[in-house]
Amino acid sequence: MCVCGSEECVDGTLMSTLEAFLHQDLHVLSVAVVELPMEAESSHHTDLYARIPLTCLPIVYHPDYNITFMGLEKLHPFDAGKWGKVIHFLKEEQFLTDENMVEAREASEEDLLVVHTKRYLNKLKWSMVVANITEIPPLIFLPNFLVQRRVLRPLRTQTGGTIMAGKLAIDRGWAVNVGGGFHHCSSDRGGGFCAYADITLAIKFLFERVEGISRATIIDLDAHQGNGHERDFLDDKRVFIMDVYNRYIYPEDNFAKKAIKRKVELDWGTEDSEYLQKVELHTEGSLNEVRPDIIVYNAGTDVLDGDPLGGLSISPQGIVKRDEIVFRAARRRGIPILMVTSGGYQKRTARIIADSILNLHREALIGPEALEGEGSSSMVTSMLSSSGSTGSTSTAV
Template sequence: MPHPTELYGETPPTCWPIVYSPNYNISFLGLERLHPFDSGKWGKVIGYLREERLVTDETVVAAREASEEDLLVVHTKRYLNKLKWSFVVATITEIPPLVLLPNFLVQRRVLRPLRMQTGGSIMAGKLALDRGWAINVGGGFHHCSGEKGGGFCAYADITLMIRFLFDRVEGVSKATIIDLDAHQGNGHERDFLDDKRVYILDVYNRYIYPGDAYAKRAIKRKVELEWGTEDAEYLEKVDVHVRGALNEMKPDVIVYNAGTDILDGDPLGGLSISPQGIIKRDEIVFTIARNRGIPIVMVTSGGYQKRTARIIADSIINLHNLGLIDKAHDPSVMAINSG
């Protein structure tokens, strides 16, 4: 029997399947500025969506923190115990001064926000099955596996989301991960290396972190990009390979890791995609998923520039304006057509 969890409660039909909590944002003595990641981007995304009157505080689904019991569905006790050492968290988050802080502060100000986002991803997975689509404004920690964190990723939220669905939702036995972050998603790849129920499409810059050759064995459709890849080539590859992946296996759910570190000028991504290219990319993925009647859940993953929050919000607004997402409760209403 699955353990009791607070992450699979009922959501009012008046809510959009958009998951967020103000506790996603990391702010602690300015230390967050020592990492290129905008650790307040999630709140900014919601702020822009509020300004456009797409959501209100009442219509956003409030994320809940993943409990230790929730995390143990994927993580080993040994790994979770390691996070009680500040130097381990400093290494994973790439913020060296965290070494100097007592762990209770690191837990409260750094790890709790990441556990909130992880809970949000698990909740969004269930919502996508209920509503046809869902977006967690955070999450996408694709460098973390059950046994090891890294690259700012302390919890394996993608693996957890899928495992929860397999264990708890009748009729869900196949999942496709579409990972379009600029970096290889080695965490979920290691977790699902020998699991034929999970099909992984990964499109990434071949020359950057993590270069995990062992994890690459899990990728069913591998698209390795050159430095400075631009919109036209990138969008054509996304369109061709998303369709190809879904032709090879029709999943019960799509997990879309929608990193914005592909943006031109990103200090870590090394690609040259325009803001309009990112918006078009998300449109392509959602259009294909909706046209095929496959539930899709999006997580926001990497993105290391101040302007990425605006781009994520603009992309969600574009999806709404095109009728690819709306508040309908019945998934059959959401599907543009089936087939």
């Protein structure tokens, strides 16, 4: 996987890649460096904004995303290994390799404190609290060091992946964290299998660390209301929230709903035609109303027909089309987009996520040819493109 922490590493990787594929004169190479947004001064050191070689696709993953713990993970409807299955399918289709995806890093306590209160993080040192958040009651009886290692560390790694993908989206025009999307967690409370507020963290990191990033739009299409980020950004006019969800299911957080600028409440059993029409109408309307510097797309697949918690009736093809609608709207406007995968509780969910990513690539909405967004160099994009180097709960998240 792509792991690199210094400018020297990036510059070396870029130079060797261009030399190998292009055999151009050095004066050409000297200008073929991506012009990235300036990083603003920030309050603490983080390893999550390490430079990533341009040979890597901005798709973030780590095997530690997957939660396996003596079978206890099976006590929750969530498929706690779906993220690895997504990667398996993408490798099968020869879209990804171990060498061209980005390895996520675990968010440190200092990283988490950008949003979370110290009191909340201390609460997570009690197994009973984690059991309530994840809705896996037997965790109450386990030593917290095991809960930290087997449950919270994977969630912290996914959270780090979302923060990393936020920066990658600005640099490359798009990024996908194969995990994340913990939209029920806010700065001081968790729930619905969401222990860390990764969406809020990704946005706050960008606001604080990247010059010129001052407005964000969250498009939340998980079947459940995203009450976590809504509580965090309730009075923040820099963040526009569009939320499309089943009105009758968890969390029914009326206080958090005050933060939603475009609220689309769905009925039980909503099907493709009505759903896709509303998604397209309100996505276009949201981006026309406010032009953000970054879109955070919470692409939950618990809208799938038969999902035990979502209560909607969207087909696999409908989910693929939904994701295409959102990415196409972002691409048409040249707005960087970060996608996280959020909820989805059926065995076929991983295949659908992989199929959607492959469709986005076929439609040239992601991949080297899609890098000509804000903050990237069209020259390097065309060079790397021509090289072919990247191929072809029981509540809820």
